Amino acid sequence: MAMATNESEEAGKRVQYPLDSSSYKILNEIGEGVSAVVYKAVCIPMNSTAVAIKSIDLDRSRPDLDDVRREAKTLSLLLHPNILKAHCSFTVDRRLWVVMPFMAAGSLQSIISHAFPNGLTEPCIAVVLKDTLHALSYLHAQGHLHRDIKAGNILVDSNGQIKLGDFGVSTSIYESTCTSLMLTDVAGTPYWMAPEVIHSHTGYSLKADIWSFGITALELAHGRPPLSHLPPSKSMMLKITKRFRFSDFDKYRKGSGNKFSKAFKDMVASCLDQDPSRRPTADKLLKHPFFKNSKGSDFLVKNVLQGLPSVERRYKETKANNLHPDGDGDSDDDPDMDQNVVKQRRISGWNFNEEGLELDPVFPNDDTTVKEVRFGGETVIQEIRDSGSIGVEKVKNKEAMLATLNVLKVSLEQELWQVKFLVNTIEGVDTKVTDSQDQMPQEISRLRAELEYERNKNLQLELQLKTFNYNLSSAPNNTSN
Ligand SMILES: Nc1ncnc2c1ncn2[C@@H]1O[C@H](COP(=O)(O)OP(=O)(O)OP(=O)(O)O)[C@@H](O)[C@H]1O
Numbered sequence: 012m013a014m015a016t017n018e019s020e021e022a023g024k025r026v027q028y029p030l031d032s033s034s035y036k037i038l039n040e041i042g043e044g045v046s047a048v049v050y051k052a053v054c055i056p057m058n059s060t061a062v063a064i065k066s067i068d069l070d071r072s073r074p075d076l077d078d079v080r081r082e083a084k085t086l087s088l089l090l091h092p093n094i095l096k097a098h099c100s101f102t103v104d105r106r107l108w109v110v111m112p113f114m115a116a117g118s119l120q121s122i123i124s125h126a127f128p129n130g131l132t133e134p135c136i137a138v139v140l141k142d143t144l145h146a147l148s149y150l151h152a153q154g155h156l157h158r159d160i161k162a163g164n165i166l167v168d169s170n171g172q173i174k175l176g177d178f179g180v181s182t183s184i185y186e187s188t189c190t191s192l193m194l195t196d197v198a199g200t201p202y203w204m205a206p207e208v209i210h211s212h213t214g215y216s217l218k219a220d221i222w223s224f225g226i227t228a229l230e231l232a233h234g235r236p237p238l239s240h241l242p243p244s245k246s247m248m249l250k251i252t253k254r255f256r257f258s259d260f261d262k263y264r265k266g267s268g269n270k271f272s273k274a275f276k277d278m279v280a281s282c283l284d285q286d287p288s289r290r291p292t293a294d295k296l297l298k299h300p301f302f303k304n305s306k307g308s309d310f311l312v313k314n315v316l317q318g319l320p321s322v323e324r325r326y327k328e329t330k331a332n333n334l335h336p337d338g339d340g341d342s343d344d345d346p347d348m349d350q351n352v353v354k355q356r357r358i359s360g361w362n363f364n365e366e367g368l369e370l371d372p373v374f375p376n377d378d379t380t381v382k383e384v385r386f387g388g389e390t391v392i393q394e395i396r397d398s399g400s401i402g403v404e405k406v407k408n409k410e411a412m413l414a415t416l417n418v419l420k421v422s423l424e425q426e427l428w429q430v431k432f433l434v435n436t437i438e439g440v441d442t443k444v445t446d447s448q449d450q451m452p453q454e455i456s457r458l459r460a461e462l463e464y465e466r467n468k469n470l471q472l473e474l475q476l477k478t479f480n481y482n483l484s485s486a487p488n489n490t491s492n
Contacts (some may be wrong), residue, residue: 095176117322142173171308187339218287
C-alpha cells in the first residue's frame with residue numbers, strides 16, 4: 012500500500028523528514044496501544060534528532076484503516092502549539108510508521124500511573140487541562156471532533172509543554188453524511204465516552220469531546236477514570252441506565268469529600284451534564300474560574316516532571332509488573348517498586364466496598380485469626396480460623412447486597428474469561444487470528460461463540476441492573492434522582 016506523508020513544520024520552516032525506515036534508528040519501546048507499538052528513535056540524517064515512531068500493524072488494524080488514513084489527513088491540516096503533529100508517515104512492510112516529535116515525559120496516563128496513582132493536585136490539573144482546552148477549542152473551531160480525549164492521549168515534553176495527540180478516531184463534522192452536524196458511529200475508548208455516543212438515536216457532536224474532557228479531569232484527579240474497575244461494556248451500561256453524578260465518583264475515595272475545590276467540582280460537573288446542549292463549549296470552559304489563576308509549564312516541570320524516570324524506563328517497569336504481578340519483575344534497583352511488591356505479596360483477601368462497587372485488598376496484621384468481610388460499613392461474614400467455621404453476621408438490606416454482588420460476579424466472570432482467552436492466546440491454543448482461508452470457518456465460529464457469550468452476559472447484567480435499580484428506588488431512605 013502506498014501511503015506516505017511528510018508534513019512537518021518547525022520554527023515556521025517546512026522540514027522534510029525522510030520516508031524510509033533505514034534513516035531511523037530505533038532505541039527503545041516506550042508504549043503500546045491496541046494495534047500499535049510506540050518507539051523512541053533517532054532520525055540519523057537530521058543530526059540524530061529524537062523522534063517517537065508509532066508503528067501500526069496494518070493487518071491487525073485492517074478494519075481501522077480508514078481511521079489511520081483519517082488520522083494522517085486530519086493531522087496534515089492542523090497547526091496549533093498544543094496539537095501533536097506528525098513529522099511524516101510511510102509504510103514499512105505490513106506496518107504504518109507515523110514519525111512524531113518525541114515528547115520526553117510521555118503521556119499523562121503513563122505519568123500518573125507511575126508516579127501519581129492517587130491523582131495530581133488541582134494546580135497541576137489546571138495547567139494540563141487549560142492547554143488541552145486550547146487544543147480542543149482550535150479543533151472544534153475547525154469543525155473537528157477528537158473523539159478520544161483521555162490522559163493517554165495528552166503528551167508532555169521535557170519543558171512541561173502539553174500536546175494533544177492520537178487522532179486515530181477523530182473526524183470532521185463537515186465530512187459527516189448527516190446535515191445536522193451530528194455523527195452516529197460509536198468511536199473512542201469506553202470509559203471516556205459520552206452517553207450519547209454509546210446510546211443516542213439522534214447522534215452526537217462536539218459536546219461529546221467535552222464529556223470526555225470532564226472524565227479526563229476526574230482521571231487526572233483520581234489516577235483513573237470513573238467506573239474503570241468495571242469491564243468497559245459494563246461501564247457503558249451504568250452510564251446509560253444510571254445518571255452519572257460527580258458525587259458518585261467523589262465517594263470512591265474514603266474521606267475525599269473535601270478534597271476538591273468548588274471551582275473544580277463545578278467545572279467537571281458542567282462537562283458531565285447528561286444533556287450535551289447544556290455542556291459548555293471549550294471556549295466557555297477556558298473562562299471558567301478553575302482556570303483563572305492557572306500556572307505555566309514551569310510549574311508542571313517542578314511539581315510533576317522533576318525526578319520522574321524516563322518514559323522508556325517507566326514503560327519497561329510497567330511491562331515487567333504486568334508480566335510478573337507477583338513481583339518477579341525488573342525491580343532490582345528501585346526500592347519503591349520493591350515496597351509495592353511486598354504489599355502485593357501480603358494481600359490476604361478482599362473486602363467488598365459497597366460505595367465504590369469494588370474489592371479492597373486486605374493486608375493481614377500479624378496475629379489475625381479472624382478474617383472479616385465488610386459490606387456498607389458492617390461486618391457480614393466473619394471467618395474464625397481456629398474453629399474452622401464461617402459465621403454470617405448481620406446482613407442489612409439483603410436483596411440490594413445480593414444484586415450488587417451479582418453484578419460483581421458477572422464482572423469477575425468476564426474478567427476470568429478474558430484471562431483464559433489471554434492464556435490461550437499466549438499458549439497458542441486455537442486463538443491465533445489468521446488470514447488463511449481454510450481456517451476462517453473455525454475463526455468465525457469461535458468469534459460467534461464469543462459474541463454469544465457476551466450477549467448472554469449483557470442480558471444477565473441488564474436483569475441484574477434492573478433489580479438493583481428497583482431495590483435502590485424502593486429503599487426507604489432513597490435520595491437518588
Ligand atoms: N510522541 C510521543 N512521545 C513520547 N511518548 C509517546 C508518544 N506517543 C506515544 N507515546 C507513549 O506511548 C504510549 C502509547 O501511545 P499510543 O498512542 O499508541 O496508545 P494509547 O493512546 O495509550 O492507546 P490507544 O491509542 O490504542 O487507545 C503513550 O501512553 C505514551 O506514553
